[in-house]
Amino acid sequence: MINWSKDYKQTSELLDRFGSPLYVYDQAIIARQVEKYRAAxxxxxxxxxxxxxxxxxxxxxxxxxxxxxxxxxxxxxxxxxxxxxxxxxxxxxxxxxxxxxxxxxxxxxxxxxxxxxxxxxxxxxxxxxxxxxxxxxxxxxxxxxxxxxxxxxxxxxxxxxxxxxxxxxxxxxxxxxxxxxxxxxxxxxxxxxxxxxxxxxxxxxxxxxxxxxxxxxxxxxxxxxxxxxxxxxxxxxxxxxxxxxxxxxxxxxxxxxxxxxxxxxxxxxxxxxxGRWVTADSGFLLTRVINRKDTHRSYVGVDASMANLMRPGMYSAYHHIEVLSNRSDFNPEALETIDVVGSLCENNDKFAVQRQLPVTKPGDIMVIDTVGAHGHAMGFQYNGRLRSAEVLLSPNGPRLIRRAETADDHFATLKNLQGKETNVSTN
Ligand SMILES: Cc1ncc(COP(=O)(O)O)c(C=O)c1O
The missing domain is CATH 3.20.20.10 (Alanine racemase)
Structure with missing residues (x-):
């Protein structure tokens, strides 16, 4: 199993190709869990x-x-x-x-x-x-x-x-x-x-x-x-x-x-x-650092938000975060205490609270781990935020298995309202 999520170049290429933030699932990890269940x-x-x-x-x-x-x-x-x-x-x-x-x-x-x-x-x-x-x-x-x-x-x-x-x-x-x-x-x-x-x-x-x-x-x-x-x-x-x-x-x-x-x-x-035990470990949310803010606390802002991963905000759930960078001055050992935040107008839009992480700059990547279950699925569109694409790392290479939402998706339910009955219901 390749530890791709520790490799800046490979991770950065995925974001360049499919957009950031991005959900990535590793098929080899899913296969490992399936085999563990069968063997047990x-x-x-x-x-x-x-x-x-x-x-x-x-x-x-x-x-x-x-x-x-x-x-x-x-x-x-x-x-x-x-x-x-x-x-x-x-x-x-x-x-x-x-x-x-x-x-x-x-x-x-x-x-x-x-x-x-x-x-x-x-x-x-x-x-x-x-x-x-x-x-x-x-x-x-x-x-x-x-x-x-x-x-x-x-x-x-x-x-x-x-x-x-x-x-x-x-x-x-x-x-x-x-x-x-x-x-x-x-x-x-x-x-x-x-x-x-x-x-x-x-x-x-x-x-x-x-x-x-x-x-x-x-x-x-x-x-x-x-x-x-x-x-x-x-x-x-x-x-x-x-x-x-x-x-x-x-x-x-x-x-x-x-x-x-x-x-x-x-x-x-x-x-x-x-559900969780089968796929959680296989999922990674990749997100780029877009800002840092030093006020009463230090905040690192990323381009994912609670709309992409609700668990930390909803359950105070812990998700491990890895930091990747190709900067020559990046030092993975030099830690600081920060909150990692998204852009929602909600103060619980935080992926980590007072966590010790390496010092980052805009453009660096954070890999949020163990998001392959109840992760993308619990996403939402509050504040006009859109859900990301999903990519499967298959034996034949990365495969897009869901495209990112677009503004058109977001506005679709506001269009064609006049006199139109819809017979498609999702309740
Ligand atoms: C009826 C039912 N079955 C199975 C599950 C899956 O739970 P887990 O993903 O934690 O294994 C859930 C989770 O909400 C559930 O409500």
């Missing part, structure tokens, strides 16, 4: 399959790579179902995990033949009393409420405060309604963690889910053909942080699975829907 679960007693969470990196060129490697896709909206279709995936290779679901969304999921994962008992009731066909297979999303899962709940919230899923009695009722309506095939789902590198919390969830599956099977006489543990496998955003140990997780999970009494008569498959 190779000896698991049943099939384990990841349904990549499309929301993490909704680019068909990358979804295609993951699908070709055997992953399914996890979608939560109509455009994500369309992205799955564009990536050549349909039917039970797609799980539709939405919440607060509209009838239009159910209809789109039915049309795609996707597995429907119900988030709420009222949605089950509405679905069953509408004209939708009986689901071939129905999943329900569990929320245990009081499961203690450590501190890392900022993104998804504690189960008891999270809007997702059904508590024990409601989920039992939901399966009963589905069973009585004639559904024959079932799955059980939960998603309680986000960016959690401690495998023990993921195991705790699996344990609770396996117990629930065994209990519901006994009580309702239904069989679960798959148990979906959700996503949330963490990544090391800081260089000193430990990675999620997927090998240890897989071997512990196999033990938990064996002792949960799920093997007879029909052993359920295990699904996960990891």
């Amino acid at each position: 679960f190779a000896d698991f007693p049943v099939l384990v399959r990841n349904f990549f969470a499309v929301k993490a990196l909704p680019n068909p060129a990358i979804l295609r790579l993951l699908v070709d490697a055997g992953m399914g896709l996890d979608c939560s909206s109509i455009p994500e179902l369309e992205l799955a279709r564009m990536s050549g995936v349909c039917g039970e290779n797609v799980i539709f995990t939405s919440n607060n679901t509209s009838d239009r969304e159910f209809a789109a999921a039915v049309e795609a033949g996707a597995i429907i994962n119900f988030d709420d008992i009222n949605l089950v009731k509405r679905y069953l009393s509408s004209d939708f066909p009986l689901p071939e297979v129905a999943f329900c999303r569990y929320n245990p409420g009081d499961l203690e899962l450590g501190e890392n709940s900022d993104i998804i919230g504690r189960p008891s405060e999270a809007k997702y899923g059904m508590p024990h009695d409601q989920i039992a009722q939901a399966y009963k309604l589905l069973r009585d309506a004639g559904v024959k095939r079932f799955g059980l789902h939960t998603m309680l963690l986000s960016n959690e590198t401690n495998h023990e919390f993921h195991e705790k969830i699996a344990n609770s889910l396996f117990g629930l599956a065994a209990e519901l099977s006994r009580e309702l006489g239904i069989e679960f053909e798959a148990i979906n543990l959700g996503g949330g496998f963490g990544v090391a955003y800081r260089p000193e942080q430990a990675d999620f140990d997927i090998g240890k997780f897989a071997s512990d999970l196999a033990e938990i699975y064996r002792s949960a009494g799920l093997m007879e008569p029909c052993a359920p498959k295990i699904y996960t829907e990891s």
Whole structure:
């Protein structure tokens, strides 16, 4: 694997060719993660399959790579179902995990033949009393409420405060309604963690889910053909942080699975829907320094902003930054304490706060690491800022997989308004 992101010349050429700021994904790193997942679960007693969470990196060129490697896709909206279709995936290779679901969304999921994962008992009731066909297979999303899962709940919230899923009695009722309506095939789902590198919390969830599956099977006489543990496998955003140990997780999970009494008569498959762990490490946001400002603090302004990467502003998330320069007076050892800022009229438009970084000048490059999941996808257009292009570093060289937005894209929704009804909706 070439460490291109430490090479000023190569990085600068990418910016000259595709524009700055720029998202770059390294295909070799995606392939490495896919292989780690496959190897970890190779000896698991049943099939384990990841349904990549499309929301993490909704680019068909990358979804295609993951699908070709055997992953399914996890979608939560109509455009994500369309992205799955564009990536050549349909039917039970797609799980539709939405919440607060509209009838239009159910209809789109039915049309795609996707597995429907119900988030709420009222949605089950509405679905069953509408004209939708009986689901071939129905999943329900569990929320245990009081499961203690450590501190890392900022993104998804504690189960008891999270809007997702059904508590024990409601989920039992939901399966009963589905069973009585004639559904024959079932799955059980939960998603309680986000960016959690401690495998023990993921195991705790699996344990609770396996117990629930065994209990519901006994009580309702239904069989679960798959148990979906959700996503949330963490990544090391800081260089000193430990990675999620997927090998240890897989071997512990196999033990938990064996002792949960799920093997007879029909052993359920295990699904996960990891997004971040699969692609975060592969993504780099390249940006050029455009100004420095020394007032009450020292600020280095770059040409990317929170509109390109929302995580630091939204979650105070740490992203490691590397500085590259071809100046003869550049000294990577000479550090100063600065805030790295964008140009939005928002004071939380900062990629780093009071961070020690090498002294830069305009024209130098900053490489913001670990942005390959929930990065470009969470971009927005506030202040008239536009989202950057995306480039895939493939074995055949850099490949543009999304062009940068233009002013015309930004103004498109203001044009042709008079008397025009649009039938394209993205909710
Ligand atoms: C239902 C669901 N599944 C999977 C994911 C993917 O999470 P991660 O990318 O942290 O693995 C999310 C993230 O928001 C989610 O909401």
